[in-house]
Amino acid sequence: MDQKRARAWAMYDWANSAFATTMIAAVLPVFYQTVAAADLEGAVATSYWAFSQTIAMILVAVLAPLLGAAADQGGRKGLFLLIAAIVGAVASALIGFTGRGDYVAVSVLFIIATLGFSGGNTFYDSMLRDIAPPDQRHALSARGYTYGYLGGGLLLLVHIVLIQGWASFGFTSQIQAMQIVFMTAGLWWLLFSIPLFRNVPLIEPKHTDSSQFSPKIGVLRTAKQSVKSVLRTLLHIKKYPELFKYLVAFWLFNDGISTIISMAAIYGAEIGIGATHLIAALLITQFVGVPFTFLFEKLPVKIGAKNALYLSLGFYVVIVIVGYFMNSPLHFYILAAMVGMVQGGSQSLARSIYSQLVPASKATEFFGFMSLSGKVSAALGPAVFGLTAAMTGTSRLAILSVLFFFLSGMWFLTKVDLPKGEREAIEDDDKSLPPDHNTPSGFTV
Incomplete structure (x- = not known):
């Protein structure tokens, strides 16, 4: 594995985590609640933010198969990722020019930036197979997560200092400090993306002939192929009962996790917790997440992967219940630390368990479907949250609605027989191998 390319790849996680921490989780939700939508009632502003999340995820889900297939067909993953990064970073920066009452503009720019972030990750994730051999992909993937936690946490710390000490830095108000933060x-996203684009070709050498992809005939054909591919994959997955049941469980509990990440700060702002406390608490989540993610790498060896996932999801149930009663900054700090204890571990376990149930011969196809379907399901949680807040006039009941996703996901998980699912995957691979097959394929060094 080329270590220089590997480091450059991981650095992109450092780069785009600026959006994940500042724009999705911490500062922008508070800005939306207290500035952009300040003229709206608290629950209405919260529901509008939730609907913005939902619209963004639906658009990402619709466009991802088309863009991914087009990039693969033309060997342009690097180019597509560059365009996505520029679009996302510029849209994020433009939010810095919005102010009081501009909630529509903020929502539109946030949706565009999310397309750049989540859409770009489709190309970024797919590069892992090109950069690392099979036995080093898990380690490189973990390195990317670590870089993301550290980079996003470091920038969020800087942003807290800017917002908290706005007068010392010459800003006219805390609002202006937030605008500079966006x-x-x-800028951070663009600047730290440079190493990746200097070390990874924008157009893969074997596709340098532009005739490989023609927008005039390629887009429509690619769209049809993408739809057919998704339907074909769904039919394939249904042939593996344990894998399919696990996917249903994943869609549900992953939706709960995604909703907690995207709605925590704006929920805190609505119930009266100050911006500085909210952002500082989410910084705690970042740095608590680093050691506890490593801990969850060891936990499956002690108690089993499925039990470890139960533990993390059960902890989320406690988090939601405590969140309902939250009414002080101290409570939010405690909740932030609790989320940090299980956030990285639950996502890591969900991915590794899935990998055990997927036939090696269909790994790329099935992981692509998991990514796509996860984005579709992630649109439901914020929508339910937003509708509940709009109908009840309070987000306290909306936060309880997230319990449905965790509890139903855990129930479906009880129906999954992991050993049987692993046997089904192995047996499928054995059937697909030729009689003289004796070495793994799919990667050459």
Whole structure:
């Protein structure tokens, strides 16, 4: 494995985590609640933010198969990722020019930036197979997560200092400090993306002939192929009962996790917790997440992967219940630390368990479907949250609605027989191998 390319790949996680921490989880939700939508009632502003999340995820889900297939067909993953990064970073920076009452503009720019972030990750994730051999992909993937936690946490710390000490830095108000924060988030994203684009070709050498992809005939054909591919994969997955049941469980509990990440800060702002406390608490989540993610790498050896996942999801149930009663900054700090204890571990376990149930011969196809379907399901949680807040006039009941996703996901998980699912995957691979097969395929060094 080329270590220089590997480091450059991981650095992109450092770069785009500026959007994940500052724009999705911490500063922008508070800005939306207290500034952009300040003229709206608290629950209405919260529901509008939730609907913005839902619209963004639906658009990502619709466009991802088309863009991914087009990039693969033309060997342009690097180019597509560059375009996505620029679009996302510029849209993030432009939010710095919005102010009081501009909630529509903020929602539109946030949706565009999310397309750049989540859409770009489709190309970024797919590069892992090109950069690392099979036995080193898990380690490199973990390195990317670590870089993301550290990079996103470091920038969020800088942003807390800017917002908290706005007068010392010459800003006219805390609002102006937040606006500068959005601009620096976009700049950070672009600046630390440079190593990747200097070390990974924008157009893969074997596709340098532009005739490989023609927009005039390629887009429509690619769209049809993408739809057929998704339907074909769904039919394939249904042939593996344990894998399919696990996917249903994943869709549900992953939706709960995604909703907690995207709605925590704006929920805190609505119930009266100050912006500085909210952002500082989410910084705690970042740095608590690093050691506890490593801990969850060891936990499956002690108690089993499925039990470890139960433990993390059960902890989320406690988090939601405690969140309902939250009414002080201290409570939010405690909740932030609790989320940090299980956030990285639950996502890591969900991915590794899935990998055990997937036939090696269909790994790329099935992981692509998991990514796509996860984005579709992630649109439901914020929508339910937003509708509940709009109908009840309070987000306290909306936060309880997230319990449905965790509890139903855990129930479906009880129906999954992991050993049987692993046997089904192995047996499928054995059937697909030729009689003289004796070495793994799919990667050459």
